[in-house]
Amino acid sequence: MSKMGKLLTTADKVLLSCTVLLLPFLYFSAWSQDLQADSVKIWSSSQGFQTFTLNQKQKILIDGAHGKSVFEIQNGKIRFVDSKCTNKICVRAGWLSHAGAFAACLPNNVSMEITGTTGYDSINF
């Protein structure tokens, strides 16, 4: 210990302890990724972006270009229940739960996307 004491000054000790304390932060910032798919971003031309959690059962009404689009959230999933359009392609998309899942009602200018990292830069369909 006495040898250590000679080698390390007070400044060294402060530096060393700071560094050790900061290690966990370094670990998390380098290795943890934003993988959770627990929220959904809903966009409409009249209301812009809004974010909702997928962990809470709820019904959401969004104003689109021609009327309301209705969403339902349940058990970490979301779907279009109804929308102001004729073909209901948005409703047929059904329940979505994966990060990056996307559905839109183009006639009513409303879209939704489940947030989170997907590992893809762009989706082709």
Added chain:
Amino acid sequence: MTPLPFSGRLFTTVRQHTIVQQLSVLLLCLFLSVLSACDRKEPVHHSRFLGFGTIIEITIYGTDHERAQQAIDDIENDIAIMHRTWHPREKNALRRMNNLFQTTEWFSAAPSVRPLILKSIKLSQTSQHLFNPAIGKLIELWGFSQDERPVNEPPSEQKISALVRKQPRMSDIKLKGITMRSTNPDLKLDFGAIAKGYAIDKNIERLRKLNINNAIINAGGDLRAIGKHGERPWVIGIRDPRNEGVFASLKIQEDESVFTSGDYERYFEYQGKRYHHIIDPRTGSPAEETLSVTVIHSDAATADAASTALFIAGKDYWHEIAKNMGIKYVMLIDSEGTVHINPAMRARIHFESEKPPTINLSEPL
């Protein structure tokens, strides 16, 4: 000048440095660099807007956000203009030309439409007229020229076959300098299977002129990607034609377009039967036996036309048409769910699903 006690001890007594000290400093530097990396914004800029009756998503890597957004705003304006100019139902240059084609007289072509016609004539020929923008009357009969088709019964067999018999083709268009005419009065142009691709090409050119060389323009699922995402290539996920999620992925090689034509993109259901928007010019009805076709090609306009042509060609003829059109990468999923794919495409596609699909490997293209 009194040196700060900290820096004095740390940096002046060099000979006393131990491994512990050096390691601490190293770690601290690492920590600081991570902190500064956190401060720096992600070098990826994302933006999404409505255009061409769909959602356009633009991703730009390595350009500062302000400049990237400026470029994207320009593209948004440009696409709005292109959409109006080429929409089959707007009062626009295309409509005037369609009226003039009916007269079968010579007229001078609108400069905003002419390049699209020239490109379409070539692609139509190499696709053996399966890509056929001259069947605008059929598309209209089916109601797919409208942004949203009302849900009612499909057109009658009689009306369909009457139009099919007229056989309008791009080769009916004759060119003389800046003038053109149609020898077939039933030719009506609908650029639904190429306009989006052509618009993507034009806007990739625009980005390049602005010295933005790492980007993806994705218009309703069809995209062209240039450059890279930093050190790694762009990774594209291909959505499952029937289920939620991605079923395959691929890496972009420098500058490529990835286009998919699917029966799930635009359709209506009547009495339990699905009628999708890809009309076979030979039958006048939606092409059966294909779920989706994905092609990779350098330019987006060709990829756009090819994905439609190969969808119509189906599992028995896609190979022949692809060869004719010079397409090197094709994946076709037939109505049974079997994946028909050429070896070069197979080598690039990574299937993401737990249960790999049935694969029918073709001869090389």
